[in-house]
Amino acid sequence: AFPPDDQGYHDFDEVNQVLDQTVADHGDIAAKSSVGKSFEGRDIPVLKISGNAGQDEAEPEVLFSCNQHAREHLTTEMCLRIINRFTDGYASDPAIKEIVDSREIWIVPVSNPDGSTYDVESGEYQGWRKNRQDTGTDTNRNWDYQWGCCGGSSDDPNDETYRGSAPFSSPEAGELARFVDSRVVDGVQQIKAHIDFHTFSELVLWPYGYTDADTAEGMTQEEYDRFVRVGTEMAQTNGYTPEQSSDLYVTDGSVNDWMWGKHKILSFTFEMYPSSGGIDGFYPPDEVIERETQRNDAAVDILLREAGA
Numbered sequence: 616a617f618p619p620d621d622q623g624y625h626d627f628d629e630v631n632q633v634l635d636q637t638v639a640d641h642g643d644i645a646a647k648s649s650v651g652k653s654f655e656g657r658d659i660p661v662l663k664i665s666g667n668a669g670q671d672e673a674e675p676e677v678l679f680s681c682n683q684h685a686r687e688h689l690t691t692e693m694c695l696r697i698i699n700r701f702t703d704g705y706a707s708d709p710a711i712k713e714i715v716d717s718r719e720i721w722i723v724p725v726s727n728p729d730g731s732t733y734d735v736e737s738g739e740y741q742g743w744r745k746n747r748q749d750t751g752t753d754t755n756r757n758w759d760y761q762w763g764c765c766g767g768s769s770d771d772p773n774d775e776t777y778r779g780s781a782p783f784s785s786p787e788a789g790e791l792a793r794f795v796d797s798r799v800v801d802g803v804q805q806i807k808a809h810i811d812f813h814t815f816s817e818l819v820l821w822p823y824g825y826t827d828a829d830t831a832e833g834m835t836q837e838e839y840d841r842f843v844r845v846g847t848e849m850a851q852t853n854g855y856t857p858e859q860s861s862d863l864y865v866t867d868g869s870v871n872d873w874m875w876g877k878h879k880i881l882s883f884t885f886e887m888y889p890s891s892g893g894i895d896g897f898y899p900p901d902e903v904i905e906r907e908t909q910r911n912d913a914a915v916d917i918l919l920r921e922a923g924a
C-alpha cells in the first residue's frame with residue numbers, strides 16, 4: 616500500500632480493481648487479459664480498448680506500456696488516465712468515439728508488478744527500479760535487440776542497469792515481447808506505434824539507444840526523420856524535450872530498440888514529470904497526478920493518429 620499522503624496512487628491490486636470495473640462498465644469497448652506471468656507469478660494485465668473489443672478487427676493497433684521501472688509509479692497513473700479517457704469519454708465525446716472505433720488500443724499499466732509491489736508494500740518507498748528476479752534485472756536492458764552490445768548496460772547483477780543473464784531472461788520483458796510477437800497477423804505487425812512511460816526528466820525519446828548515430832542497420836534517414844517529426848510534434852504539446860535516447864546516454868537492450876528493430880513499431884519513451892530532482896523525483900506527491908497525466912493527452916492523440924498514417 617502507498618504511504619498515507621499518497622493514497623491517490625494505485626498499487627497493483629487497486630490497478631486490477633480499476634481494470635475489472637472498467638470492463639464491467641464498458642464491456643463493449645474494453646477487454647482485459649494477461650500478457651503472461653511475472654517472476655513471482657503475478658499476471659501482467661493488458662486492457663484492450665476498441666469498438667467491438669471482443670473481435671480482432673483490421674484496425675491499426677497502438678500499445679501504451681507503463682511502470683517497467685518499479686519506483687516510477689506516476690507512469691501507472693498515466694496508463695490509467697489513457698484508460699479512463701477513452702472509456703468514460705466514448706459515449707459523450709465524438710472525437711474519442713472516432714478514435715476508439717478506428718483503432719485497437721492496448722494498455723499495460725504495470726509491466727513490472729513484482730518490483731512495483733515491493734517498492735510500496737512496506738508503506739515506505741524502497742527506491743527500487745528493477746524486477747525481483749534474484750538481485751534484480753533492469754528489464755529495460757533485457758530486450759533482445761543489440762543486447763549488451765555497446766556499454767549501455769551492466770553485467771553485474773548488483774548494478775541498477777543489470778542486463779540479465781541473457782536476452783529475455785526476465786519474464787516481464789519476455790512475456791511482453793511474446794504478446795507483441797503475437798500481434799503479427801498474416802505476416803504483418805498490427806501494432807504501429809508505442810509509448811513506454813517512465814519517470815523522470817520530461818523527455819520524449821526515440822531509438823536507437825545503442826548507438827549515437829542517427830541511422831544504422833534497420834533505420835534509414837527517412838525513418839529517422841519520421842521519429843524526429845512525430846517526437847517533436849508530441850513534445851510541443853507537453854513541453855518535454857525531444858531527442859534520440861542515446862543523446863541522453865547509450866543504452867542497449869531497451870524496449871524501444873526492440874520494438875523498432877524487430878517490428879518497425881514507431882516506439883518512444885516518455886520520461887514524465889518532474890524535470891529534475893534526486894531520488895524524490897521518483898515520488899512526486901499524489902496532488903500532481905491529474906495535472907501531469909492530462910499533460911500527455913494531446914501527445915497520446917498524436918500517436919494514435921500517426922498509427923493510421
Ligand SMILES: NS(=O)(=O)N[C@@H](Cc1ccccc1)C(=O)O
Nearest residue numbers: 755813814815824860866869884
Ligand atoms: N526511467 S530511467 O530513469 O530509467 N531512464 C530510462 C531512459 C531510457 C529509456 C529508453 C531508452 C533509453 C533510455 C532508462 O531506462 O535508463
Ligand SMILES: [Zn+2]
Nearest residue numbers: 684687813814
Ligand atoms: Zn524508467
